[in-house]
Amino acid sequence: VISPRAADVIRSIRRGGIISRTDIARLTGWSRAKVTNEVNRMISAGYLAEVGEGLSHGGRRPRLLKLNPGLGFMLGVDIGATSLDLALADAAGRIIKRCAAAANMLDGPERTLQQVAEGGLELLRETGSRPEQVISIGVGVPGPVEFSKGVLIAPPLMPGWENFPIRGYLQETFPASVVKVDNDVNLMALGELNAGAGAGIDNFIFVKIGTGIGAGIVSGGQIHRGSSGSAGDIGHICAERNGPVCRCGNTGCLEAVAGGPAIAARAAAAARSGASPNLARRLEANGGVLSAEEVGAAAREGDRTAIEIIQASGQIIGDVLAGLVNFFNPSLILIGGGVANIGNQLLASIRQAVLYRSTALATRELTINYSPLGSEAGVTGAISLALDYLFISGQDVER
Amino acid sequence: VISPRAADVIRSIRRGGIISRTDIARLTGWSRAKVTNEVNRMISAGYLAEVGEGLSHGGRRPRLLKLNPGLGFMLGVDIGATSLDLALADAAGRIIKRCAAAANMLDGPERTLQQVAEGGLELLRETGSRPEQVISIGVGVPGPVEFSKGVLIAPPLMPGWENFPIRGYLQETFPASVVKVDNDVNLMALGELNAGAGAGIDNFIFVKIGTGIGAGIVSGGQIHRGSSGSAGDIGHICAERNGPVCRCGNTGCLEAVAGGPAIAARAAAAARSGASPNLARRLEANGGVLSAEEVGAAAREGDRTAIEIIQASGQIIGDVLAGLVNFFNPSLILIGGGVANIGNQLLASIRQAVLYRSTALATRELTINYSPLGSEAGVTGAISLALDYLFISGQDVER
Numbered sequence: 064v065i066s067p068r069a070a071d072v073i074r075s076i077r078r079g080g081i082i083s084r085t086d087i088a089r090l091t092g093w094s095r096a097k098v099t100n101e102v103n104r105m106i107s108a109g110y111l112a113e114v115g116e117g118l119s120h121g122g123r124r125p126r127l128l129k130l131n132p133g134l135g136f137m138l139g140v141d142i143g144a145t146s147l148d149l150a151l152a153d154a155a156g157r158i159i160k161r162c163a164a165a166a167n168m169l170d171g172p173e174r175t176l177q178q179v180a181e182g183g184l185e186l187l188r189e190t191g192s193r194p195e196q197v198i199s200i201g202v203g204v205p206g207p208v209e210f211s212k213g214v215l216i217a218p219p220l221m222p223g224w225e226n227f228p229i230r231g232y233l234q235e236t237f238p239a240s241v242v243k244v245d246n247d248v249n250l251m252a253l254g255e256l257n258a259g260a261g262a263g264i265d266n267f268i269f270v271k272i273g274t275g276i277g278a279g280i281v282s283g284g285q286i287h288r289g290s291s292g293s294a295g296d297i298g299h300i301c302a303e304r305n306g307p308v309c310r311c312g313n314t315g316c317l318e319a320v321a322g323g324p325a326i327a328a329r330a331a332a333a334a335r336s337g338a339s340p341n342l343a344r345r346l347e348a349n350g351g352v353l354s355a356e357e358v359g360a361a362a363r364e365g366d367r368t369a370i371e372i373i374q375a376s377g378q379i380i381g382d383v384l385a386g387l388v389n390f391f392n393p394s395l396i397l398i399g400g401g402v403a404n405i406g407n408q409l410l411a412s413i414r415q416a417v418l419y420r421s422t423a424l425a426t427r428e429l430t431i432n433y434s435p436l437g438s439e440a441g442v443t444g445a446i447s448l449a450l451d452y453l454f455i456s457g458q459d460v461e462r
Numbered sequence: 463v464i465s466p467r468a469a470d471v472i473r474s475i476r477r478g479g480i481i482s483r484t485d486i487a488r489l490t491g492w493s494r495a496k497v498t499n500e501v502n503r504m505i506s507a508g509y510l511a512e513v514g515e516g517l518s519h520g521g522r523r524p525r526l527l528k529l530n531p532g533l534g535f536m537l538g539v540d541i542g543a544t545s546l547d548l549a550l551a552d553a554a555g556r557i558i559k560r561c562a563a564a565a566n567m568l569d570g571p572e573r574t575l576q577q578v579a580e581g582g583l584e585l586l587r588e589t590g591s592r593p594e595q596v597i598s599i600g601v602g603v604p605g606p607v608e609f610s611k612g613v614l615i616a617p618p619l620m621p622g623w624e625n626f627p628i629r630g631y632l633q634e635t636f637p638a639s640v641v642k643v644d645n646d647v648n649l650m651a652l653g654e655l656n657a658g659a660g661a662g663i664d665n666f667i668f669v670k671i672g673t674g675i676g677a678g679i680v681s682g683g684q685i686h687r688g689s690s691g692s693a694g695d696i697g698h699i700c701a702e703r704n705g706p707v708c709r710c711g712n713t714g715c716l717e718a719v720a721g722g723p724a725i726a727a728r729a730a731a732a733a734r735s736g737a738s739p740n741l742a743r744r745l746e747a748n749g750g751v752l753s754a755e756e757v758g759a760a761a762r763e764g765d766r767t768a769i770e771i772i773q774a775s776g777q778i779i780g781d782v783l784a785g786l787v788n789f790f791n792p793s794l795i796l797i798g799g800g801v802a803n804i805g806n807q808l809l810a811s812i813r814q815a816v817l818y819r820s821t822a823l824a825t826r827e828l829t830i831n832y833s834p835l836g837s838e839a840g841v842t843g844a845i846s847l848a849l850d851y852l853f854i855s856g857q858d859v860e861r
Contacts, residue, residue, distance in 0.1 A: 092491035217823045266689050282681040289791020290665050293823040300785040386699040392688020424616045424692040
């Protein structure tokens, strides 16, 4: 654990890769003597390493500094409702190894986190490293998180997870690590912010479309988590007054009307009604069940009904986003999540609805695209989170 | 114009009123020698003044510093569609004198800003001061602002204001001043943040209900202006598919359905249909025209129809806010603007709709209240803005 200003230094190195002592002085306001002292301290503690010499702007060539890559490893964990993604990265945040596994959050936190620990240990074994070398872990979970404590709060349909001490559980296996937990969509936004299409963008929204629909919000270059950690919970915005009942108990929620299961249900109904032979064939081949992915496959084959179902979903999502664009005025919306790859009609319909319904000024600088990181956004964001809190203990964390 | 770190010092003094040299060292990371140097420089330049001695924590008693109140004045300007509010404050932000006048933005920027300049000069005369003593001016305008340039962009119904150089115009009269311009609702939020119910609150929304409906957004303790300065433009969120046509050309916009004119129009129709003798009497007494204020007065007299009209408006506004609460997860919503004082039914209906439609987690820590600063929020925020940018030239401003 080091001082907040030293953490500034580390974060800055992380962005640029290297830093000079002059940069550090500018960044921290430290005097030249203090910079020398602190840098020596950080080198001898193993945080920083020298990397040759930079270009001179007159005078002595500056010796540059980088993070000591031998310092240890970071673990990025993306826990989905039915899957688990892990990445092992070096202390500079470069991903070295990855793995994925089926998982089920309904099994409860101990079983799932045991899988996480085993996966992490396996990745370490493959690189010939030990659990004590893990210095920071970022974890994404599909529910609202009390960020300062690293626990889930009031998670829907996730029995046993509420207030479960994820941090302490993982520290039993990785005793030298700082563990930070965040909502999965926040981490997708963070991944894009640090290593994707959101780099350098002050205000953007990441929209995850899957079984549920959620958003990660970046305001002023920072993740906006809201007052109780539930910011971005757009899946339960009312999209259709008197619409179908949502799993939350309310009616007409966005995710009940336009999420993956809604798409699949509409397609199954169309298949049974005879409106689409393509969907009917798929329904039969899959034992009477259709997934959103199957609807996407039918749409790619040109099936009119499948295309219309996807367009209707995009239109409804776009109508809700149009209001949020007026309110938040982002310059970028990234669409990700399991249902995002269902086909380009989805993106086209979302764009159309937003442009039609938002004010001209709010859309003047707005781009709407699929997330370039795609299914890797979550685990990339988890590594970003691990990096952001590297060397910072729980008690010191302010945001 | 002083350095960014020195501006930090000044902002910090502003919050606490006074500061010690030790505080300055902690705030800036400056060495003891540098603090001494910079403080001496700021005292001799007239920015800071000494204020006796603080409590000792062992050792020598610290000498404390405050802003030099004799340094000059600040002017806060709130330009409404039909009114003008001015406040003169000392360099510490304390309001000394105020005035208000009728104005009409439709007269164009030169006529309106001439009124502003004359009003400011009059306030100065009353305190025996000169225009050169104005060191900072904050201006609120009822439209979207490109904040870095201080100009209105694509303002609806405000001919001549687009890109008009407000800063340069006012500097002709107040040559020593920094001039910052912002959207009026952003300034109301800023006023509440610095001197009202928003103090110390990280995430809140100020909702102004008048002829139009707009919001000022605070995220992480900062005004969120969005990528093109139009954040908070909630008046044109769709509240009623196939609703009435809005002045923006779209249909069913929130302000077309629930703003002041919509309330007045519904009341006039009720008066003519015979549904409310009270409203009919008021309609006749006002020469066939009803204002939202008259509807409020009828409601206070217990008129059922007037109460229902206000409740319907509150319900519609609350439905839209419910979605924004899910998205943004604020801990506070403040309701202000000309129509806010129409009666408590409005607030009650807004609260009810938000609680009914937002998720339980998003409303767990949510308070919804009328703005305590009320009609003074705008000009209070304008002074806050002037203070925030005191001593900072346009070029140095990053946010």
